[in-house]
Amino acid sequence: SAGHWDLRGTAALIMDPECSRLLPALCAVLADPRQLVADDTCLEKLLDWFKTVTETVNSESSLQLLQDHPCLMELLSHVLKPQDASPRVLSFALRLVGIFAAQEDCFQYLQQGELLLGLFGETGALSWAAWSVPSVRSGWIQGLCSLANHPSALHFLADSGAVDTIFSLQGDPSLFVASAASQLLVHILALAMQDGASVSPIPEPAAWPICAQKIVDHVEESLHSKATPQVTQALNVLTTTFGRCHSPWTGVLWGRLSPPVACLFERDPIPAVHSLMDFLLSVARSPVLNFAACGLWEMLAQTLSRLSPTQAGPLALGTLKLQHCPQELRTQAFGALLQPLACILKATTEAPGPPGLLDETAGSLLTVDALLSSKSACVGLLCQTLAHLEEVQTLPQCPSPWPQVPLLGAAVTILRLCDGSVNPSSSVGGRLCGTLGGCVRIQRAALDFLGTLSQGTSPLELVLEVFAILLKTLESPESSPTVLKKAFQATLRWLQTSHKTPNCSGLSPDVLLFLGELFPILQKRLCSPCWEIRDSALEFLTQLIRHWGGQADFREALHSSEVPTLARQLLQDPESYVRASAVGAAGQLSSRGLQATPASPENPQAQQGLLTDLMHILSTDSEGFPRRAVLRVFTEWLRDGHADVLQDTEWFVTTVLQAVSRDLDWEVRVQGLELAQVFLTQAVGHPSLHCPYTVGLPEAASPSPHPEFLQTLCRLPLFEFAFYALLDCDRPVALKACDLLLFLRDKTASCSGPREAGDSPHSSSVEAVLQRWREGEQVQPLGDLEPEAMLAILRSLDLEGLQGKLAKSSDHVEKSPQSLLQDMLATVGILEENEVDCY
Numbered sequence: 001s002a003g004h005w006d007l008r009g010t011a012a013l014i015m016d017p018e019c020s021r022l023l024p025a026l027c028a029v030l031a032d033p034r035q036l037v038a039d040d041t042c043l044e045k046l047l048d049w050f051k052t053v054t055e056t057v058n059s060e061s062s063l064q065l066l067q068d069h070p071c072l073m074e075l076l077s078h079v080l081k082p083q084d085a086s087p088r089v090l091s092f093a094l095r096l097v098g099i100f101a102a103q104e105d106c107f108q109y110l111q112q113g114e115l116l117l118g119l120f121g122e123t124g125a126l127s128w129a130a131w132s133v134p135s136v137r138s139g140w141i142q143g144l145c146s147l148a149n150h151p152s153a154l155h156f157l158a159d160s161g162a163v164d165t166i167f168s169l170q171g172d173p174s175l176f177v178a179s180a181a182s183q184l185l186v187h188i189l190a191l192a193m194q195d196g197a198s199v200s201p202i203p204e205p206a207a208w209p210i211c212a213q214k215i216v217d218h219v220e221e222s223l224h225s226k227a228t229p230q231v232t233q234a235l236n237v238l239t240t241t242f243g244r245c246h247s248p249w250t251g252v253l254w255g256r257l258s259p260p261v262a263c264l265f266e267r268d269p270i271p272a273v274h275s276l277m278d279f280l281l282s283v284a285r286s287p288v289l290n291f292a293a294c295g296l297w298e299m300l301a302q303t304l305s306r307l308s309p310t311q312a313g314p315l316a317l318g319t320l321k322l323q324h325c326p327q328e329l330r331t332q333a334f335g336a337l338l339q340p341l342a343c344i345l346k347a348t349t350e351a352p353g354p355p356g357l358l359d360e361t362a363g364s365l366l367t368v369d370a371l372l373s374s375k376s377a378c379v380g381l382l383c384q385t386l387a388h389l390e391e392v393q394t395l396p397q398c399p400s401p402w403p404q405v406p407l408l409g410a411a412v413t414i415l416r417l418c419d420g421s422v423n424p425s426s427s428v429g430g431r432l433c434g435t436l437g438g439c440v441r442i443q444r445a446a447l448d449f450l451g452t453l454s455q456g457t458s459p460l461e462l463v464l465e466v467f468a469i470l471l472k473t474l475e476s477p478e479s480s481p482t483v484l485k486k487a488f489q490a491t492l493r494w495l496q497t498s499h500k501t502p503n504c505s506g507l508s509p510d511v512l513l514f515l516g517e518l519f520p521i522l523q524k525r526l527c528s529p530c531w532e533i534r535d536s537a538l539e540f541l542t543q544l545i546r547h548w549g550g551q552a553d554f555r556e557a558l559h560s561s562e563v564p565t566l567a568r569q570l571l572q573d574p575e576s577y578v579r580a581s582a583v584g585a586a587g588q589l590s591s592r593g594l595q596a597t598p599a600s601p602e603n604p605q606a607q608q609g610l611l612t613d614l615m616h617i618l619s620t621d622s623e624g625f626p627r628r629a630v631l632r633v634f635t636e637w638l639r640d641g642h643a644d645v646l647q648d649t650e651w652f653v654t655t656v657l658q659a660v661s662r663d664l665d666w667e668v669r670v671q672g673l674e675l676a677q678v679f680l681t682q683a684v685g686h687p688s689l690h691c692p693y694t695v696g697l698p699e700a701a702s703p704s705p706h707p708e709f710l711q712t713l714c715r716l717p718l719f720e721f722a723f724y725a726l727l728d729c730d731r732p733v734a735l736k737a738c739d740l741l742l743f744l745r746d747k748t749a750s751c752s753g754p755r756e757a758g759d760s761p762h763s764s765s766v767e768a769v770l771q772r773w774r775e776g777e778q779v780q781p782l783g784d785l786e787p788e789a790m791l792a793i794l795r796s797l798d799l800e801g802l803q804g805k806l807a808k809s810s811d812h813v814e815k816s817p818q819s820l821l822q823d824m825l826a827t828v829g830i831l832e833e834n835e836v837d838c839y
Helices: 009-014 017-031 040-056 059-068 070-078 087-101 104-112 115-120 134-147 151-160 162-169 175-192 210-223 228-244 249-266 273-284 296-306 309-321 327-348 357-361 365-373 375-393 404-419 427-436 440-453 460-475 481-498 509-526 531-548 552-559 563-572 576-591 606-620 624-640 643-647 649-661 666-683 707-715 718-725 731-747 763-774 787-796 799-807 817-826
Strands: none
Touching (some): 040 087, 087 104, 087 115, 087 134, 104 115, 115 134, 134 162, 134 175, 151 210, 175 228, 273 309, 309 365, 375 404, 404 460, 481 531, 649 718, 666 707, 666 718, 718 731
C-alpha cells in the first residue's frame, strides 16, 4: 500500500531537505491549470504521505510544517478560485486541508484566513461549477471527516452550515457520495457525544451538543417523511450509529427515536423494509441496551408477522443469530424460515405424516401466494430459504429440537419436483411441478442443503430415499455439469456419515449396495463428452479413494468396475483441467494399490508405467495444471513412502528436479522446492537413500547428517536448483528457496568446519559464483560440488537478509516521499532527465 514509507526520525517525518526543495515546484504544478496533473494514484500516495506525517508528529510539528512551507498555503488558497483548478486538484486540496485541520493547532491557523469557511462553508464549495463532479463532493466529505477530530471542529460544523450540506448529500445521485455522507453524520454524532459518554445520567437529546441535536432532529424528521428515500437515509444513519457506538447515550437515542420507528409498521406498505430490518438487528446486537425494557423484542416480533415470506427470511436468520433472544421470538423466527418448505410438503404429500414442527407453519396463505406468484419469485424464495436453513444448522444456538426428518423430506421432495418424479396431491403441487421442473438453480441449492443435512441423525428409510435421489440425479442425462458437481459433493458427505454399521468396521450393506449402483454411473460420467462432467467425476473418485481406499469391500467394488482403467486413460484427455484431475485420481489409485492393471510376475511394468506417464506429463505437457498436479502427487508419494519412489529415491528426485528446473510455471517450481524440502526432511539421518530396505527401520536420533548424506546431496541437482531459485524473478519461488536453504544450513551446521568459501578446494569457482550472485547476474551451472564447497556457499549466503528483502513488496525501494515527488514532477518535465527516478 502507498501509506508505508521508510521515514526515520522526527526531522525526516516532518520534511527532509530534498522533499522541501521539491515541494514548491510540485505545488506550483498542481496550482497551474495548464499543467498536466499527475494521475489519481500519485495524488492518493501524496495524501497518504501527509497523513502519515501529521499522525506521527504532534500538533505543533504539523503547524510548523505548514509555516515552513508557504507553498502549501498558497496551493490551498489557490483552490478558493476554483475556476483555475481541475476537479482532481480541487478534491485533493479539500482532503489535504482536512488532514492538516485534524490537528487543532493547524485548524486554528487555517481558520484565521477564513480558508476553512471558504472551502467547507455553505457559501464555499457548493457555489463552484466543479461541485457537479462527484469526486469533488467526495473530496469535500472526506476532508470534513478528517477535520472532525476535536471540539473546535464541532463549533465550526455547527456555525458554518456544513451539517446542512451533509444532509442534502445523503440523497446524492452518486451512491459513493451518499454513503459517505451518512457515514460522516455518524462520525460527527459520535464526536459530539464523546465528552458526554461517561456522564450519568445521560441527558435527553434536547440537551445534547448542537451538532448532535441537529443530526437527531434531522433523522427524526426523515423517519416521519412520506418519501421512502428519506426514511431509508435515516435508517442507514441509525444502523451505522448503533453498529459503531456502544456508549450509554445510544439507549437514550433509541428511547427518542423508537416511537417514529414503530410508526413505520402502521404504514401499508412498510417503507424501506430492508433498511428497517438492518436497523432493528443492529440495535439488537448493541451491548448497552436493556432489550426487555426498550420494547425491541416486541418490535421484532411485529416485524416478522408483517413481512412477506421473502422479506421475513433475512430478518428471521438475523434474529436466530442473536446471542440473547427470547425463546418465543426464536421459535417465531424459525417458523418463518420453515414456512416455504412446509408448504412444499403439504402440497406434495398424499397422506398426513406424523406431527412435526413444520406442521405449525403449513397454512400460510402468504407463503403459498409467494410460491405461486411467478417462477422467479418461487425459485428466489426457495433458494433463500434453503441457504438460510443451511446457515442456521451450523450456528452454536441452532434451534433444538432440529426437525431433521421433515427437512430431509422437503429437500428430497424439491429434487423430485425438479426431475418430475413426484405425484402432487393438490393443484398447488401440480403448479409447483411445472414451476420447478428442470430448474438448475433450485437443484443446486437443494443439493447443498441435502449435503448439510447429512450431519444429522436420520432414519434408514429416509437415508435410502436420499441415496435413491442422488443416484437418479447422477444418472439423469438432464443433469447439468454444475448440478452433477453438487450431487457428487452431497454423495460424498452422505457416504462419510452413513458408511459404517454399528459394531462393524466395514461398510454397511446399504452403502455397498449403493456403491454397486454408483460405479456404473461413474463410469458413464468419466466417458461424458462434456469435460466439466469428466473433471467432476475424477475429483469425486479421488475423494472416494482417499476416504475408503483401504476398505476391503470398497476395493472389491471398485475393482469389479472399469473406473480405474478409465481414470488412467483420461491422463491423455484433450482438456488440461481433466488431465490434472486424472493425475490426482491415478496418483490416489496407485498409492492405495488400486491401479488399473495390478503389477504381477507376468506384468511387472504395469505400475512403473504410471510413473513413466506422470514423468512424461511433467516434462512435456503444455499446460501448467497437469504439471502442478504431477508435482502434488510426487510430493505425496515421497512423503508417504510410495514403493516406486523407494525403489530408487535418488533417481526419482534427480529426474523430477531436472524437469522442474526448466519449467516456466512458477507454481511448478514452488512445488518442486516443496518436494525437495520433504526429501531433505526425510533424508537427514538416513544415509542410504537409494536402499529400500532402510525404510521401516527405527529412526535413530542423529545430531548431524551422515557424511554419505552430504555426498548424496552433492550428486543430486537439489542444491543447484535451490541456489538458482534464489534469483528467480517470481518472489514466491525465491522465498521458498530461501526457506529450503535455511533449513539445509541449519541441519548441516554441525558439519561446517572453520573454513570459509575461500579455503575450499573449489574456492575460486565458488567465489566467482557468489560474486555474480551478489551482483544479480545469471549464475552459471555449479557443476560437481564437494560437500565442503556446498557448505561454504551456504555459510557465505546472507539468507536471513535475503529473506527479509523478499518479504517486502516489490516496490518498497521506490516507496519514499522523495521518489514520489520526483516522479510527479517528471510527468510534467520539471526535473532534468538525470534526476528522474525511473523504475
